[in-house]
Amino acid sequence: MKEEKRIILHIDMDYFFAQVEERENPQFKGKPIVVGADPKGGKGRGVVSTANYEARKYGIKSGMPISKAWQLCSNAIFLSVNIEFYEKVSEQIMKIVKKYSPIYEIVSLDEAYLDISFCKSWKEAENFGKRLKREIFEKEKLTCTVGIGPNKTIAKLATEKAKPNGLKVMKPKEIEKFLDPLDIEDLPGIGLKTAEKLKKIGINKIFELKKLSKEKLKEMFGKIGEKIWKRARGIDEEPVSPEEVIKSIGRQITFERDTRDPKLIFGTFDQLIKEVYHELIENNFSFKTITVICRYKGFETHTKSKTLEKACNDLTVLKNEAKKLLLRFLIESKKLIRLIGIRVSNLSSQ
Numbered sequence: 001m002k003e004e005k006r007i008i009l010h011i012d013m014d015y016f017f018a019q020v021e022e023r024e025n026p027q028f029k030g031k032p033i034v035v036g037a038d039p040k041g042g043k044g045r046g047v048v049s050t051a052n053y054e055a056r057k058y059g060i061k062s063g064m065p066i067s068k069a070w071q072l073c074s075n076a077i078f079l080s081v082n083i084e085f086y087e088k089v090s091e092q093i094m095k096i097v098k099k100y101s102p103i104y105e106i107v108s109l110d111e112a113y114l115d116i117s118f119c120k121s122w123k124e125a126e127n128f129g130k131r132l133k134r135e136i137f138e139k140e141k142l143t144c145t146v147g148i149g150p151n152k153t154i155a156k157l158a159t160e161k162a163k164p165n166g167l168k169v170m171k172p173k174e175i176e177k178f179l180d181p182l183d184i185e186d187l188p189g190i191g192l193k194t195a196e197k198l199k200k201i202g203i204n205k206i207f208e209l210k211k212l213s214k215e216k217l218k219e220m221f222g223k224i225g226e227k228i229w230k231r232a233r234g235i236d237e238e239p240v241s242p243e244e245v246i247k248s249i250g251r252q253i254t255f256e257r258d259t260r261d262p263k264l265i266f267g268t269f270d271q272l273i274k275e276v277y278h279e280l281i282e283n284n285f286s287f288k289t290i291t292v293i294c295r296y297k298g299f300e301t302h303t304k305s306k307t308l309e310k311a312c313n314d315l316t317v318l319k320n321e322a323k324k325l326l327l328r329f330l331i332e333s334k335k336l337i338r339l340i341g342i343r344v345s346n347l348s349s350q
């Protein structure tokens, strides 16, 4: 039941490091690009981080010795890894990705899952994925691939199938036909060692794996045996990591000097509210609870909260309610103030 209800989206940037290099250096477009260790004319040590699709045509791939890549295509453009820059680009991309669902999980610099079960149909989910792809391309000038399915495993496999610059929706009824002919090691969760053990007993494909009982797999692999049994049938209950969910958005500031100056206090507070509001809107959230934090001279810290009857994303409501709370602090105590903060929580996506 639970399995059928979920819609999970997986996104992975295409040839990420190399695509960023291509974007920054349009003169490279159409040429094979290899990002990784210095090839040193074929004598270099270290490996290929990634290669664009032109270079992949020569058989070059991630993890391959750079000397091997040089052998395969010495005419390729070899670039060193500029990780700080890719991280910055990744941040920009993830900012966009996160807007599409409050339940997200960033897996690596170029990969994330979204729980988009709020979509009412597979068609709606597909359009949702298209919008995400389009926004990333318009804002970042980079292509990605999106896979959509009833769980993380299937969504990821759909992405792999649709690479590059694709979008694939894998509906529950298509899963069996898709999974059966795959090699066992294509199944996320089956590592090299597990695959080796299975191959020893003549099991190479998923449809063969399905012939083993749950008990047999448990006997062979212990606890993960059951997981393998489920995965082979396209079942994966793992949630899109809920601990990554944004629970609140807040800002606070410590005054340079403890103060009672209302102009300074309210002026600063206005700024904090604007920042919180901006982030709220960026993430497409509504809030229900507003909390104001006040720390007096001597580190005594207090909070006051107000929960609205209905979720809202109105700046005026936020300002008015927050100021009322702050005012109560100022009335209740004549102490100097060291820090003020504002936080909205009880968030929901719009």
Ligand code: TTP
Binding pocket: 012, 013, 014, 015, 016, 017, 018, 048, 049, 050, 051, 062, 063, 110, 111, 163, 164
């Ligand atoms: P991937 O998403 O695995 O690969 P990719 O984005 O280069 O290509 P595609 O998804 O289109 O198949 O990895 C993302 C980045 O992580 C990749 O651009 C470079 C880096 N990376 C390594 O440094 N070493 C590796 O072995 C792998 C697999 C990736």
Ligand code: MG
Binding pocket: 012, 013, 014, 015, 016, 110
């Ligand atoms: Mg990628």
Ligand code: MG
Binding pocket: 012, 013, 108, 110, 111
């Ligand atoms: Mg990736």
